[in-house]
Amino acid sequence: MTTVITRFPPSPTGHLHVGGARTALFNWLWARKNSGRFTLRIEDTDAARSSEEMTQGILDGMRWLGLDWDEGPYYQSRRIDLYNEYIDRLLQTGHAYYCACTPEEVEAMRTQARASGAVPKYNGRCRDKGLTSGPGRVVRFKAPLSGETGFLDLVKGPISVPNTQLDDMVLRRLDGMPTYNLAVVVDDVTMNMTHIIRGDDHLSNTPKQVLLYEALGRPLPQFGHVPMILGPDKKKLSKRHGATSVTAYRDLGYLPEAMVNYLVRLGWSHGDQEIFSLDELLTHFSLEHLGSSACVFDQSKLLWLNAHYIKSESPARLAGLLAEHLGRRGQPESGAAYLEAVAPLLQPRAGTMVEMAEMAEFFVAGDDELVMDEAAATKFLTAQVKEHFAVLHFLLRDAPGFDQAALEALFTRYLEGKGVAFKILAQPLRVVLTGKTKSPGLFETMEVLGRDRVLRRLANALRRME
Protein backbone atom coordinates (compact mmCIF):
# COMPACT_ATOMS: atom_id res chain seq x y z
CA MET A 1 0.00 0.00 0.00
CA THR A 2 1.62 3.21 -1.14
CA THR A 3 1.43 6.29 1.02
CA VAL A 4 -1.19 8.79 -0.03
CA ILE A 5 0.37 12.12 -0.92
CA THR A 6 -1.77 15.12 -1.77
CA ARG A 7 -1.10 18.79 -2.30
CA PHE A 8 -2.53 22.22 -2.34
CA PRO A 9 -0.80 24.50 -4.84
CA PRO A 10 -2.14 28.03 -4.59
CA SER A 11 -0.93 30.78 -6.82
CA PRO A 12 -0.02 33.82 -4.71
CA THR A 13 -1.81 36.20 -7.02
CA GLY A 14 -4.81 36.59 -4.73
CA HIS A 15 -6.30 35.66 -1.39
CA LEU A 16 -7.18 32.21 -0.20
CA HIS A 17 -10.74 32.16 -1.45
CA VAL A 18 -13.41 29.74 -0.35
CA GLY A 19 -13.07 27.60 -3.44
CA GLY A 20 -9.35 27.15 -2.91
CA ALA A 21 -9.90 26.53 0.77
CA ARG A 22 -12.34 23.78 -0.04
CA THR A 23 -9.98 21.94 -2.37
CA ALA A 24 -7.24 22.37 0.22
CA LEU A 25 -9.58 20.88 2.78
CA PHE A 26 -10.45 17.91 0.58
CA ASN A 27 -6.78 17.21 -0.08
CA TRP A 28 -5.91 17.64 3.56
CA LEU A 29 -8.70 15.33 4.70
CA TRP A 30 -7.75 12.68 2.19
CA ALA A 31 -4.14 12.73 3.27
CA ARG A 32 -4.96 12.75 6.98
CA LYS A 33 -7.58 10.06 6.66
CA ASN A 34 -5.09 7.77 4.98
CA SER A 35 -2.21 8.69 7.28
CA GLY A 36 -0.56 10.17 4.25
CA ARG A 37 1.20 13.45 3.63
CA PHE A 38 -0.17 16.83 2.68
CA THR A 39 2.07 19.16 0.74
CA LEU A 40 1.88 22.88 0.23
CA ARG A 41 3.35 24.35 -2.90
CA ILE A 42 3.37 27.96 -3.99
CA GLU A 43 2.95 28.32 -7.74
CA ASP A 44 4.68 31.59 -8.36
CA THR A 45 6.18 31.16 -11.79
CA ASP A 46 4.34 34.28 -12.85
CA ALA A 47 6.71 36.66 -11.13
CA ALA A 48 4.83 39.75 -12.16
CA ARG A 49 1.60 38.79 -10.48
CA SER A 50 2.88 36.91 -7.45
CA SER A 51 3.66 38.51 -4.14
CA GLU A 52 5.09 37.45 -0.82
CA GLU A 53 2.28 39.27 0.93
CA MET A 54 -0.34 37.14 -0.79
CA THR A 55 1.64 34.04 0.10
CA GLN A 56 1.57 34.99 3.77
CA GLY A 57 -2.13 35.70 3.60
CA ILE A 58 -2.76 32.27 2.14
CA LEU A 59 -0.66 30.59 4.80
CA ASP A 60 -2.55 32.52 7.48
CA GLY A 61 -5.81 31.31 6.06
CA MET A 62 -4.60 27.72 6.02
CA ARG A 63 -3.44 27.92 9.60
CA TRP A 64 -6.68 29.52 10.69
CA LEU A 65 -8.65 26.67 9.17
CA GLY A 66 -6.34 24.21 10.86
CA LEU A 67 -5.04 22.73 7.62
CA ASP A 68 -1.48 21.95 8.56
CA TRP A 69 0.96 20.68 5.99
CA ASP A 70 3.69 18.08 6.26
CA GLU A 71 5.87 19.42 3.49
CA GLY A 72 6.62 22.80 2.06
CA PRO A 73 5.77 25.38 1.32
CA TYR A 74 7.79 24.74 -1.80
CA TYR A 75 8.21 27.67 -4.15
CA GLN A 76 8.22 26.96 -7.84
CA SER A 77 10.31 30.01 -8.45
CA ARG A 78 13.16 28.23 -6.63
CA ARG A 79 12.95 25.10 -8.70
CA ILE A 80 13.71 26.52 -12.12
CA ASP A 81 16.78 24.34 -12.63
CA LEU A 82 14.73 21.25 -12.07
CA TYR A 83 12.14 22.31 -14.62
CA ASN A 84 14.86 23.04 -17.15
CA GLU A 85 16.29 19.61 -16.61
CA TYR A 86 12.98 18.08 -17.54
CA ILE A 87 12.48 20.41 -20.48
CA ASP A 88 15.89 19.42 -21.82
CA ARG A 89 14.98 15.81 -21.42
CA LEU A 90 11.82 16.37 -23.44
CA LEU A 91 13.90 18.15 -26.06
CA GLN A 92 16.34 15.25 -26.25
CA THR A 93 13.65 12.63 -26.55
CA GLY A 94 11.95 14.51 -29.35
CA HIS A 95 8.90 15.45 -27.31
CA ALA A 96 9.65 19.12 -27.51
CA TYR A 97 11.14 21.62 -29.91
CA TYR A 98 12.32 25.20 -30.14
CA CYS A 99 9.97 27.71 -31.65
CA ALA A 100 10.88 31.14 -32.96
CA CYS A 101 7.40 32.48 -33.49
CA THR A 102 6.60 35.67 -31.66
CA PRO A 103 3.60 36.00 -29.37
CA GLU A 104 2.06 38.31 -31.96
CA GLU A 105 2.43 35.75 -34.70
CA VAL A 106 0.90 33.07 -32.55
CA GLU A 107 -1.94 35.36 -31.65
CA ALA A 108 -2.55 35.97 -35.34
CA MET A 109 -2.70 32.23 -35.98
CA ARG A 110 -5.32 31.91 -33.29
CA THR A 111 -7.51 34.72 -34.53
CA GLN A 112 -7.30 33.38 -38.02
CA ALA A 113 -8.24 29.89 -36.91
CA ARG A 114 -11.08 31.26 -34.85
CA ALA A 115 -12.37 33.23 -37.81
CA SER A 116 -12.51 30.15 -39.98
CA GLY A 117 -14.28 28.23 -37.24
CA ALA A 118 -11.30 26.04 -36.40
CA VAL A 119 -9.80 25.37 -32.99
CA PRO A 120 -7.75 28.43 -32.05
CA LYS A 121 -4.26 27.10 -31.62
CA TYR A 122 -0.63 27.36 -32.62
CA ASN A 123 -0.24 25.99 -36.13
CA GLY A 124 3.01 24.14 -35.55
CA ARG A 125 5.09 26.20 -37.90
CA CYS A 126 8.39 25.49 -36.14
CA ARG A 127 7.48 21.97 -35.21
CA ASP A 128 9.73 20.31 -37.77
CA LYS A 129 12.27 23.04 -38.40
CA GLY A 130 14.80 21.46 -36.07
CA LEU A 131 15.60 24.83 -34.52
CA THR A 132 18.18 24.93 -31.78
CA SER A 133 18.47 27.01 -28.66
CA GLY A 134 18.73 30.70 -29.30
CA PRO A 135 17.48 34.12 -28.31
CA GLY A 136 13.80 34.75 -28.86
CA ARG A 137 12.97 31.10 -28.82
CA VAL A 138 10.55 29.27 -26.57
CA VAL A 139 10.25 25.54 -26.11
CA ARG A 140 7.05 23.89 -27.19
CA PHE A 141 5.65 20.47 -26.54
CA LYS A 142 5.23 18.25 -29.56
CA ALA A 143 1.67 17.09 -29.05
CA PRO A 144 0.16 14.19 -30.96
CA LEU A 145 -1.81 15.28 -34.01
CA SER A 146 -4.42 12.56 -33.90
CA GLY A 147 -5.99 10.14 -31.50
CA GLU A 148 -7.49 10.80 -28.12
CA THR A 149 -6.12 11.49 -24.68
CA GLY A 150 -8.03 10.37 -21.68
CA PHE A 151 -7.90 9.44 -18.04
CA LEU A 152 -10.19 8.16 -15.35
CA ASP A 153 -11.37 10.93 -13.10
CA LEU A 154 -12.23 10.08 -9.51
CA VAL A 155 -15.34 12.23 -9.54
CA LYS A 156 -16.27 12.61 -13.19
CA GLY A 157 -15.47 9.16 -14.47
CA PRO A 158 -13.76 8.52 -17.79
CA ILE A 159 -12.74 11.71 -19.59
CA SER A 160 -11.38 11.82 -23.07
CA VAL A 161 -10.63 14.54 -25.57
CA PRO A 162 -9.61 14.45 -29.23
CA ASN A 163 -5.97 15.42 -29.62
CA THR A 164 -6.90 17.76 -32.43
CA GLN A 165 -8.19 20.06 -29.68
CA LEU A 166 -4.79 20.28 -28.03
CA ASP A 167 -1.97 22.39 -29.33
CA ASP A 168 1.75 22.50 -28.94
CA MET A 169 1.82 24.28 -25.62
CA VAL A 170 4.75 26.36 -24.55
CA LEU A 171 6.92 24.66 -21.95
CA ARG A 172 9.59 27.30 -21.45
CA ARG A 173 8.85 30.94 -21.91
CA LEU A 174 11.01 33.58 -23.49
CA ASP A 175 12.17 34.68 -20.06
CA GLY A 176 13.34 31.16 -19.30
CA MET A 177 10.55 30.45 -16.83
CA PRO A 178 8.58 27.23 -17.18
CA THR A 179 4.88 27.42 -17.82
CA TYR A 180 2.23 26.17 -15.45
CA ASN A 181 1.49 22.86 -17.14
CA LEU A 182 5.14 21.86 -17.24
CA ALA A 183 5.86 22.94 -13.70
CA VAL A 184 2.85 21.19 -12.15
CA VAL A 185 3.65 17.94 -13.85
CA VAL A 186 7.31 18.05 -12.89
CA ASP A 187 6.40 18.91 -9.32
CA ASP A 188 3.71 16.30 -9.03
CA VAL A 189 6.05 13.71 -10.48
CA THR A 190 9.04 14.59 -8.34
CA MET A 191 6.95 15.02 -5.20
CA ASN A 192 5.31 11.66 -5.81
CA MET A 193 1.73 12.84 -5.71
CA THR A 194 -0.76 10.01 -5.62
CA HIS A 195 -3.96 12.06 -5.71
CA ILE A 196 -4.66 15.36 -7.34
CA ILE A 197 -7.93 16.82 -6.16
CA ARG A 198 -8.58 20.18 -7.67
CA GLY A 199 -11.21 22.44 -9.16
CA ASP A 200 -13.23 21.61 -12.17
CA ASP A 201 -11.67 24.51 -14.04
CA HIS A 202 -8.55 22.36 -14.42
CA LEU A 203 -10.40 19.58 -16.16
CA SER A 204 -9.51 20.72 -19.63
CA ASN A 205 -5.88 21.16 -18.61
CA THR A 206 -5.57 17.60 -17.51
CA PRO A 207 -5.29 15.95 -20.94
CA LYS A 208 -2.33 18.22 -21.68
CA GLN A 209 -0.74 17.15 -18.45
CA VAL A 210 -1.50 13.52 -19.17
CA LEU A 211 0.46 13.91 -22.40
CA LEU A 212 3.38 15.28 -20.42
CA TYR A 213 3.29 12.36 -18.00
CA GLU A 214 3.37 10.01 -20.96
CA ALA A 215 6.22 11.85 -22.62
CA LEU A 216 8.13 11.65 -19.37
CA GLY A 217 7.29 7.99 -19.04
CA ARG A 218 5.72 8.42 -15.63
CA PRO A 219 2.55 6.83 -14.30
CA LEU A 220 -0.49 9.04 -13.83
CA PRO A 221 -1.63 10.04 -10.38
CA GLN A 222 -5.33 9.79 -9.56
CA PHE A 223 -7.15 12.89 -10.69
CA GLY A 224 -10.32 14.11 -9.06
CA HIS A 225 -12.00 17.27 -10.28
CA VAL A 226 -14.45 18.82 -7.89
CA PRO A 227 -17.09 21.16 -9.21
CA MET A 228 -16.83 24.90 -8.96
CA ILE A 229 -18.39 27.05 -6.30
CA LEU A 230 -20.77 29.57 -7.79
CA GLY A 231 -22.28 32.80 -6.54
CA PRO A 232 -26.04 33.15 -5.96
CA ASP A 233 -26.37 34.19 -9.60
CA LYS A 234 -24.77 30.88 -10.57
CA LYS A 235 -21.73 32.58 -11.98
CA LYS A 236 -18.21 31.72 -10.91
CA LEU A 237 -17.75 33.11 -7.41
CA SER A 238 -15.98 36.47 -7.39
CA LYS A 239 -15.62 39.63 -5.35
CA ARG A 240 -18.88 40.87 -6.79
CA HIS A 241 -20.58 38.32 -4.58
CA GLY A 242 -19.24 39.81 -1.36
CA ALA A 243 -16.74 38.16 0.93
CA THR A 244 -14.88 35.36 -0.83
CA SER A 245 -11.62 35.10 1.08
CA VAL A 246 -11.49 32.98 4.18
CA THR A 247 -9.72 35.68 6.16
CA ALA A 248 -12.63 37.99 5.43
CA TYR A 249 -14.90 35.49 7.13
CA ARG A 250 -12.54 35.28 10.05
CA ASP A 251 -12.75 39.05 10.45
CA LEU A 252 -16.52 38.88 10.15
CA GLY A 253 -16.53 36.72 13.25
CA TYR A 254 -16.87 33.25 11.82
CA LEU A 255 -15.35 30.27 13.62
CA PRO A 256 -12.95 28.12 11.60
CA GLU A 257 -14.82 24.94 12.45
CA ALA A 258 -18.00 26.44 11.02
CA MET A 259 -16.16 27.36 7.84
CA VAL A 260 -14.65 23.89 7.56
CA ASN A 261 -17.99 22.24 8.20
CA TYR A 262 -19.71 24.44 5.64
CA LEU A 263 -17.05 23.96 3.01
CA VAL A 264 -16.88 20.21 3.35
CA ARG A 265 -20.61 19.88 2.79
CA LEU A 266 -20.35 21.89 -0.38
CA GLY A 267 -19.88 19.07 -2.82
CA TRP A 268 -19.50 16.24 -0.39
CA SER A 269 -22.01 14.43 1.74
CA HIS A 270 -22.37 11.62 4.19
CA GLY A 271 -26.04 10.67 4.11
CA ASP A 272 -28.15 13.23 5.91
CA GLN A 273 -25.48 14.41 8.30
CA GLU A 274 -24.94 18.16 8.42
CA ILE A 275 -22.73 18.68 11.45
CA PHE A 276 -19.30 17.10 11.49
CA SER A 277 -16.60 17.18 14.09
CA LEU A 278 -13.05 16.90 12.83
CA ASP A 279 -12.93 13.30 14.02
CA GLU A 280 -16.09 12.46 12.15
CA LEU A 281 -14.74 14.09 9.04
CA LEU A 282 -11.58 12.08 9.30
CA THR A 283 -13.46 8.82 9.61
CA HIS A 284 -16.22 9.51 7.10
CA PHE A 285 -14.60 11.56 4.36
CA SER A 286 -14.51 9.70 1.11
CA LEU A 287 -13.81 10.49 -2.50
CA GLU A 288 -16.77 8.42 -3.69
CA HIS A 289 -19.24 10.83 -2.21
CA LEU A 290 -17.90 13.93 -3.84
CA GLY A 291 -20.64 15.52 -5.91
CA SER A 292 -20.19 16.21 -9.58
CA SER A 293 -22.27 19.30 -10.18
CA ALA A 294 -21.50 22.91 -9.41
CA CYS A 295 -22.86 24.40 -6.20
CA VAL A 296 -23.86 27.80 -4.93
CA PHE A 297 -22.18 29.37 -1.92
CA ASP A 298 -25.01 29.98 0.52
CA GLN A 299 -24.14 32.55 3.15
CA SER A 300 -27.23 31.90 5.23
CA LYS A 301 -26.35 28.28 5.75
CA LEU A 302 -22.81 29.22 6.73
CA LEU A 303 -24.31 31.66 9.21
CA TRP A 304 -26.53 28.96 10.65
CA LEU A 305 -23.53 26.66 11.11
CA ASN A 306 -21.54 29.43 12.71
CA ALA A 307 -24.39 30.13 15.11
CA HIS A 308 -24.48 26.44 15.88
CA TYR A 309 -20.78 26.31 16.69
CA ILE A 310 -20.98 29.47 18.75
CA LYS A 311 -23.70 27.86 20.85
CA SER A 312 -21.63 24.80 21.56
CA GLU A 313 -18.26 26.47 21.99
CA SER A 314 -16.72 26.95 25.44
CA PRO A 315 -17.27 30.37 27.03
CA ALA A 316 -13.55 30.55 27.76
CA ARG A 317 -12.57 30.43 24.11
CA LEU A 318 -15.39 32.76 23.13
CA ALA A 319 -14.29 35.24 25.76
CA GLY A 320 -10.94 35.56 24.03
CA LEU A 321 -12.54 36.15 20.66
CA LEU A 322 -15.00 38.53 22.23
CA ALA A 323 -12.24 40.62 23.76
CA GLU A 324 -10.62 40.87 20.36
CA HIS A 325 -13.76 42.04 18.58
CA LEU A 326 -14.73 44.36 21.40
CA GLY A 327 -11.30 45.95 21.19
CA ARG A 328 -11.74 46.40 17.48
CA ARG A 329 -14.94 48.29 18.20
CA GLY A 330 -13.07 50.63 20.53
CA GLN A 331 -14.49 49.23 23.74
CA PRO A 332 -12.44 49.32 26.93
CA GLU A 333 -10.83 46.08 28.04
CA SER A 334 -12.71 43.90 30.47
CA GLY A 335 -11.40 41.00 32.46
CA ALA A 336 -11.38 37.57 30.91
CA ALA A 337 -13.49 36.22 33.75
CA TYR A 338 -16.16 38.85 33.19
CA LEU A 339 -16.35 38.16 29.45
CA GLU A 340 -16.46 34.47 30.18
CA ALA A 341 -19.56 35.11 32.26
CA VAL A 342 -21.06 37.32 29.55
CA ALA A 343 -20.54 34.86 26.71
CA PRO A 344 -23.05 32.19 27.76
CA LEU A 345 -25.85 34.75 27.74
CA LEU A 346 -25.00 35.76 24.21
CA GLN A 347 -24.19 32.37 22.75
CA PRO A 348 -27.75 31.47 21.78
CA ARG A 349 -28.24 34.89 20.25
CA ALA A 350 -25.17 35.59 18.15
CA GLY A 351 -24.65 34.44 14.59
CA THR A 352 -21.10 35.72 14.45
CA MET A 353 -18.54 37.02 16.90
CA VAL A 354 -19.05 40.47 15.45
CA GLU A 355 -22.69 40.23 16.40
CA MET A 356 -21.78 38.95 19.82
CA ALA A 357 -19.43 41.87 20.38
CA GLU A 358 -22.15 44.24 19.35
CA MET A 359 -24.56 42.66 21.81
CA ALA A 360 -21.92 42.62 24.53
CA GLU A 361 -21.31 46.34 24.44
CA PHE A 362 -23.74 47.24 27.19
CA PHE A 363 -22.02 44.73 29.46
CA VAL A 364 -18.65 46.39 29.12
CA ALA A 365 -19.66 50.02 28.72
CA GLY A 366 -19.15 52.35 31.69
CA ASP A 367 -22.39 52.96 33.58
CA ASP A 368 -22.36 56.61 32.65
CA GLU A 369 -21.45 55.94 29.05
CA LEU A 370 -24.25 53.45 28.46
CA VAL A 371 -25.77 54.12 25.06
CA MET A 372 -29.46 54.70 25.57
CA ASP A 373 -32.16 54.02 23.04
CA GLU A 374 -33.92 57.34 23.56
CA ALA A 375 -37.18 56.34 21.97
CA ALA A 376 -37.34 53.32 24.25
CA ALA A 377 -36.40 55.42 27.28
CA THR A 378 -39.21 57.87 26.60
CA LYS A 379 -41.65 55.07 26.11
CA PHE A 380 -40.77 52.94 29.11
CA LEU A 381 -39.33 55.20 31.78
CA THR A 382 -42.62 56.54 33.03
CA ALA A 383 -43.59 58.11 36.34
CA GLN A 384 -45.39 54.90 37.22
CA VAL A 385 -42.27 52.74 37.06
CA LYS A 386 -40.15 55.35 38.78
CA GLU A 387 -41.82 54.60 42.10
CA HIS A 388 -41.09 50.91 41.73
CA PHE A 389 -37.49 51.50 40.77
CA ALA A 390 -36.93 53.69 43.77
CA VAL A 391 -37.99 50.90 46.09
CA LEU A 392 -36.22 48.25 44.05
CA HIS A 393 -32.99 50.19 44.33
CA PHE A 394 -33.06 49.74 48.09
CA LEU A 395 -34.12 46.14 47.92
CA LEU A 396 -31.36 45.29 45.49
CA ARG A 397 -28.80 47.15 47.50
CA ASP A 398 -29.63 45.18 50.60
CA ALA A 399 -30.30 41.84 48.97
CA PRO A 400 -28.22 39.10 50.62
CA GLY A 401 -27.56 37.31 47.34
CA PHE A 402 -27.25 38.61 43.80
CA ASP A 403 -27.49 35.48 41.77
CA GLN A 404 -30.23 34.68 39.32
CA ALA A 405 -32.34 32.62 41.71
CA ALA A 406 -32.12 35.13 44.53
CA LEU A 407 -32.99 38.01 42.21
CA GLU A 408 -35.95 36.19 40.81
CA ALA A 409 -37.20 35.43 44.31
CA LEU A 410 -36.72 39.02 45.34
CA PHE A 411 -38.72 40.30 42.40
CA THR A 412 -41.45 37.76 42.82
CA ARG A 413 -41.88 38.71 46.46
CA TYR A 414 -41.94 42.42 45.64
CA LEU A 415 -44.33 42.09 42.73
CA GLU A 416 -46.70 39.87 44.65
CA GLY A 417 -46.79 42.37 47.45
CA LYS A 418 -47.66 45.15 45.05
CA GLY A 419 -50.00 43.05 42.95
CA VAL A 420 -48.05 43.96 39.84
CA ALA A 421 -47.16 41.72 36.92
CA PHE A 422 -43.48 41.35 35.98
CA LYS A 423 -44.40 42.31 32.44
CA ILE A 424 -45.07 45.86 33.63
CA LEU A 425 -41.53 46.31 34.90
CA ALA A 426 -39.53 44.07 32.59
CA GLN A 427 -39.08 46.31 29.57
CA PRO A 428 -38.45 49.47 31.60
CA LEU A 429 -35.87 47.64 33.67
CA ARG A 430 -34.28 46.24 30.53
CA VAL A 431 -33.93 49.71 29.08
CA VAL A 432 -32.40 50.98 32.30
CA LEU A 433 -29.84 48.22 32.52
CA THR A 434 -28.98 47.66 28.88
CA GLY A 435 -30.13 50.79 27.10
CA LYS A 436 -32.02 48.59 24.70
CA THR A 437 -35.30 46.77 24.30
CA LYS A 438 -33.67 43.46 23.47
CA SER A 439 -31.31 41.58 25.72
CA PRO A 440 -30.73 38.26 27.44
CA GLY A 441 -33.02 37.40 30.36
CA LEU A 442 -33.10 40.08 33.02
CA PHE A 443 -32.12 37.99 36.01
CA GLU A 444 -29.14 36.42 34.36
CA THR A 445 -28.15 39.77 32.97
CA MET A 446 -28.28 41.34 36.42
CA GLU A 447 -26.28 38.54 37.93
CA VAL A 448 -23.54 38.97 35.36
CA LEU A 449 -23.56 42.76 35.51
CA GLY A 450 -23.24 42.51 39.26
CA ARG A 451 -24.72 44.56 42.01
CA ASP A 452 -22.60 47.66 41.51
CA ARG A 453 -23.42 48.17 37.86
CA VAL A 454 -27.09 47.41 38.38
CA LEU A 455 -27.36 49.88 41.24
CA ARG A 456 -25.51 52.63 39.36
CA ARG A 457 -27.59 52.19 36.23
CA LEU A 458 -30.75 52.21 38.29
CA ALA A 459 -29.63 55.37 40.07
CA ASN A 460 -28.82 57.02 36.75
CA ALA A 461 -32.29 56.20 35.50
CA LEU A 462 -33.91 57.53 38.64
CA ARG A 463 -32.02 60.79 38.24
CA ARG A 464 -33.09 61.00 34.65
CA MET A 465 -36.72 60.53 35.59
CA GLU A 466 -36.66 63.44 38.07
Next chain:
RNA sequence: GUCCCCAUCGUCUAGUGGCCUAGGACGCUGGCCUCUCACGCCGGUAACGGGGGUUCAAAUCCCCCUGGGGACGCCA
Protein backbone atom coordinates in the same frame (compact mmCIF):
# COMPACT_ATOMS: atom_id res chain seq x y z
C1' G B 1 -17.29 28.97 -32.55
C1' U B 2 -14.87 24.21 -30.85
C1' C B 3 -14.04 20.78 -26.94
C1' C B 4 -15.05 19.06 -21.99
C1' C B 5 -18.23 18.74 -17.78
C1' C B 6 -22.95 19.10 -15.25
C1' A B 7 -28.57 18.69 -14.47
C1' U B 8 -33.52 16.20 -7.54
C1' C B 9 -37.22 21.68 -3.45
C1' G B 10 -34.99 29.06 -3.90
C1' U B 11 -30.02 26.85 -1.82
C1' C B 12 -26.80 22.48 0.02
C1' U B 13 -27.98 17.58 -0.64
C1' A B 14 -29.91 11.88 0.27
C1' G B 15 -31.07 8.58 -3.49
C1' U B 16 -26.30 3.67 -7.01
C1' G B 17 -33.67 -0.04 -10.85
C1' G B 18 -38.52 -1.80 -6.81
C1' C B 19 -37.95 0.42 0.48
C1' C B 20 -39.81 7.23 -3.33
C1' U B 21 -47.54 9.27 -3.37
C1' A B 22 -38.82 11.40 -3.35
C1' G B 23 -35.86 11.94 2.67
C1' G B 24 -32.72 15.58 5.55
C1' A B 25 -30.68 20.57 6.21
C1' C B 26 -30.62 26.05 5.35
C1' G B 27 -34.12 29.74 4.04
C1' C B 28 -39.15 31.27 4.19
C1' U B 29 -43.56 30.48 7.03
C1' G B 30 -47.80 28.99 11.00
C1' G B 31 -47.86 27.69 16.21
C1' C B 32 -45.97 26.59 21.21
C1' C B 33 -42.64 28.39 25.04
C1' U B 34 -41.88 33.53 27.11
C1' C B 35 -39.79 39.53 30.95
C1' U B 36 -37.86 41.52 25.31
C1' C B 37 -34.79 39.27 21.62
C1' A B 38 -33.00 34.76 20.70
C1' C B 39 -32.56 29.30 21.69
C1' G B 40 -35.57 25.16 21.67
C1' C B 41 -39.88 22.23 20.24
C1' C B 42 -44.10 21.01 16.87
C1' G B 43 -46.20 21.89 11.89
C1' G B 44 -46.28 23.95 6.73
C1' U B 45 -44.14 25.49 1.85
C1' A B 46 -41.26 23.65 -2.13
C1' A B 47 -37.87 19.48 -6.60
C1' C B 48 -36.65 14.52 -10.04
C1' G B 49 -35.70 20.44 -17.00
C1' G B 50 -38.26 18.26 -21.75
C1' G B 51 -38.82 14.20 -25.20
C1' G B 52 -37.80 9.40 -26.68
C1' G B 53 -36.12 4.50 -25.51
C1' U B 54 -34.43 -0.16 -22.28
C1' U B 55 -37.18 -2.87 -18.34
C1' C B 56 -42.43 -6.40 -15.28
C1' A B 57 -40.56 -1.76 -12.81
C1' A B 58 -36.68 4.43 -13.78
C1' A B 59 -35.20 10.25 -10.04
C1' U B 60 -31.88 6.11 -10.83
C1' C B 61 -29.53 2.92 -17.32
C1' C B 62 -29.14 4.70 -22.89
C1' C B 63 -30.07 8.54 -26.81
C1' C B 64 -31.63 13.41 -28.39
C1' C B 65 -33.01 18.35 -27.06
C1' U B 66 -32.82 22.33 -23.76
C1' G B 67 -30.47 24.83 -19.97
C1' G B 68 -26.11 25.87 -17.00
C1' G B 69 -20.84 25.82 -16.10
C1' G B 70 -15.74 25.49 -17.55
C1' A B 71 -11.64 25.58 -20.94
C1' C B 72 -9.50 27.04 -25.48
C1' G B 73 -2.69 32.08 -22.90
C1' C B 74 4.80 32.70 -23.42
C1' C B 75 -2.02 33.09 -16.25
C1' A B 76 -2.37 29.58 -12.71
